[in-house]
Amino acid sequence: MADKEEQETMTSYKLFLRVISKRRTWVCLFLVVYAVLLSSSRNSLNSIVNWYGENHQTSSGLPAIYASVLLGAVFGVLSMAAALFIAVPAIVVIWISVVVTIAFPVKSRKKVVIEGRKVTKEIAGYVFKVLLKEGNFVALLCAVTAYFVFFKSYSSSS
Helix, strand or coil, X not given: CHHHHHHHXXXXXXXXXXXXXXXXXXXXXXXHHHHHHHHHCHHHHHHHHHHHHHHCCCCCCHHHHHHHHHHHHHHHHHHHHXXXXXXXXXXXXXXXXXXXXXXXXXXXXXXXXXXXXXXXXXXXXXXXXXXXXXXXXXXXXXXXXXXXXXXHHHHXXX
């Protein structure tokens, strides 16, 4: 009886590993986290759009630029937060692997701590650079798209 339960547990564990190793699983997880973050920041997005609705009658296209930059910034921050949320488990596994690998040839705990701190700084710096690059790309894409949408609505209402 215990063997059957153990076998079912191993089967479900293997299924879990197979599902979690797929790229589409992580993409779906990213999209779910992004949707949750987006729905939680709905008020700020609505306030930006409402502000543009009140101010787009001016003679210049500056409200469209301001609103699109703000929307781009919000979407960029949201995408960085979602990517960080998804990437944290992988980062922790990589960090643990590297620190354990460092610990094998080194005898002194003090040296392991020093090397571990260096590795932690390097990993954090690399992750921060990647997040900024990806977040800036999303922010730019959203800002340009929002500008054209706002400018089109500005042109059609004039």
